[in-house]
Amino acid sequence: MPNSTLSVTSLEMAMPVFHRYGLHSATDEQVATALSMTVDDLTAQYPTRADLVHDVLLADIERQKREHAELYAQYPTAVERLYGLLQLGLRDLASIPAPFYSDLQSGFPRAWEAAMTHLANYSGPQLQQLINDGIRQRLFRSDINIHLVTKVLMEQLNLLLNPLVFPPDRYNMSEVFRSIFLYYIRGLCTDEGARIAAEHFARL
Structure with missing residues (x-):
């Protein structure tokens, strides 16, 4: 705080x-x-x-954590919560100009350390817990490598926001989001999880 x-x-x-x-x-x-x-x-x-x-x-x-709590209250399943978290993360990252994090790292080491601690102690474990929850709910496959999937999801979010890969003047970002995350997360899902994922995306 x-x-x-x-x-x-x-x-x-x-x-x-x-x-x-x-x-x-x-x-x-x-x-x-x-x-x-x-x-x-x-x-x-x-x-x-x-x-x-x-x-x-x-x-x-703290704002992000409040939004996550509101998201969890809105969506009961791990599949919907995972999609929701990724959408919130994308919205936040899309609003941050490219030099922000490099300026933070080079000029404000204490704030940078706080940001890295948040990623390590909150964001990563949060994704891992969601995947665990999804496995227990039989919405995600039980043979998932949780640590690897967490890493892939974080890197996919960074990929989506890389203007050299997806120039915003050439690509609809919402469509890119669907193309990356809908199919990847659906591949992690059981039949029931895939059904919930399809219903969630149909509401977007």
């Missing part, structure tokens, strides 16, 4: 500013406006940009 007197939901409002203007280039005025506070109050609470970026990143992680 962010170490801040600002609420988590307030801090979330700074992330679109960093996406739009850059972690280094966004001005204190732009960030303060997004957070509904004065520049003096912002700089008093966050004397360094590194501390601000770190707490904004942690707030964004």
Whole structure:
């Protein structure tokens, strides 16, 4: 959780500013406006940009977790939850400009470490747990290599967002998403899981 007197939901409002203007280039005025506070109050609470970026990143992680909880409440099966998580991840990644993560890694090591810890301790285990749940629900095949499938899913998401592979001016991203994930995940499914996957995609 962010170490801040600002609420988590307030801090979330700074992330679109960093996406739009850059972690280094966004001005204190732009960030303060997004957070509904004065520049003096912002700089008093966050004397360094590194501390601000770190707490904004942690707030964004909390936003993602809330959305995941809402998704789980909406969809009862592991198959639907897996598709939903991938769609949320795609939506978030598509909104992030290419230099963001390289700037984060090179200029904000504490925030970068927090992001990598989140992937290692939350995102990866979350996918693994979903696949485990799907196996127990007899929606995914029991012979799946869970660690390998998790890695493949993460890399497929990165592939989808690579503009050199799928230039957005030439490809409909929703169709690319269906082509990559519908068929791959359906291949992991039992007959019952495949039926649920087809029904889920029919609603999109």
